[in-house]
Structure formats: structure tokens, C-alpha cells
Amino acid sequence: MTIRQLHLLGSPILRQLATPVATVDDAVRRLVDDLFETMHAAKGVGLAANQVGVARRVAVVDVGEDAPPPLVLINPRIAQASDVMEAAEEGCLSIPDIYGEVERHLGVTLEALDRDGRPYKVELSGFKARAAQHEIDHLDGVLFLDHLSAVKRGLLLAKWKRARKGQSGYVKDVTPEPAGEL
Numbered sequence: 001m002t003i004r005q006l007h008l009l010g011s012p013i014l015r016q017l018a019t020p021v022a023t024v025d026d027a028v029r030r031l032v033d034d035l036f037e038t039m040h041a042a043k044g045v046g047l048a049a050n051q052v053g054v055a056r057r058v059a060v061v062d063v064g065e066d067a068p069p070p071l072v073l074i075n076p077r078i079a080q081a082s083d084v085m086e087a088a089e090e091g092c093l094s095i096p097d098i099y100g101e102v103e104r105h106l107g108v109t110l111e112a113l114d115r116d117g118r119p120y121k122v123e124l125s126g127f128k129a130r131a132a133q134h135e136i137d138h139l140d141g142v143l144f145l146d147h148l149s150a151v152k153r154g155l156l157l158a159k160w161k162r163a164r165k166g167q168s169g170y171v172k173d174v175t176p177e178p179a180g181e182l
């Protein structure tokens with residue numbers, strides 16, 4: 001497994017519509033494993049392939065709960081979504097230190113392929129449903145900022161630009177914290 005570099009806001013691939021996976025082969029499985037490795041190293045709860053520079057419809061979610069176990073989302077599709085919406089603060093590994101309140105469906109039923117290419121269906125609610133919706137957005141080139149009002153988005157983008165001052169490039173290394181560090 002390899003920790004891959006993260007693409008940050010400004011990298012064009014974050015705005016690309018990812019293409020469906022035709023066959024779940026070893027290369028796709030390696031991508032899934034690398035997404036988990038990279039996400040855990042970056043202390044994230046979800047990661048989409050676009051964020052590591054690969055425009056394929058592959059994402060992972062791990063919010064640290066056992067049921068259901070960490071999700072492998074290959075060609076995911078929201079089959080059903082609850083009418084009930086919930087607003088909560090969200091961040092994104094591709095837009096570090098920027099947070100905004102986003103409305104999401106409280107519950108969703110997903111259809112996707114697992115790591116072995118087998119179709120499955122899963123019902124999610126709460127934070128896990130939120131994380132899955134956020135990752136599926138990534139595969140469509142959508143960022144959480146797009147769900148905010150123009151005013152709020154403008155403020156956060158200005159903050160992002162200030163924080164980025166003097167930095168160039170939109171790809172960064174993920175450095176895992178040494179074991180044992182709190």
C-alpha cells in the first residue's frame with residue numbers, strides 16, 4: 001500500500017466527472033487500498049479517487065464505527081434518499097482547515113460494487129450517510145463549498161486564499177504522524 005499525494009482546491013481533477021470502473025481488477029483494488037492508507041494517514045473519514053489524482057468512480061469511507069464496516073464505494077449510486085435533511089459542519093482533506101455547514105439527506109441507500117466487484121446495497125444514516133454523500137459529490141466534481149450560499153462560500157474562499165499565500169502547486173504529501181503520538 002502506498003500513501004498517495006493529495007490534490008487540493010485549485011487542482012483541476014477535483015472538478016472532473018470521474019469515469020465509471022468497467023472491471024474491478026488488481027489496479028482498482030490497489031487504488032482502494034491506497035485510498036484507505038492515505039485517508040487514515042491524513043486522519044480523514046472519507047476519500048475519493050479524484051483527491052489522489054485519479055478520475056475514476058472509486059471512494060472509501062471509514063468513520064470509525066463497526067457497523068457497517070468501512071465502505072468501499074466503486075461506481076456508487078444513491079438509490080434512495082430520505083426527505084429529511086440535516087445541516088452539520090463539514091470539512092474536506094482537499095481544503096484543509098476550511099469548514100462550512102452543509103445540508104445533506106439524513107439517510108441514504110447506496111448501491112455500489114465492493115473490493116471484489118460484487119454489487120451490494122447499504123442503508124446509511126447520520127454521519128456515515130453524510131460522509132458517503134460528500135464522497136459521491138467528489139466523483140461528480142462537486143465540493144462541499146458548492147452547497148453553501150454565495151456569501152458564505154466567498155468568505156471561506158477568501159480565507160483559503162489568505163492561508164495559501166506564498167504557496168504554489170495544488171498537490172501535497174501526506175505525512176503520517178509517528179506511532180504513539182497523541
Ligand code: NI
Binds near residue numbers: 094134138
Ligand atoms: Ni472531501
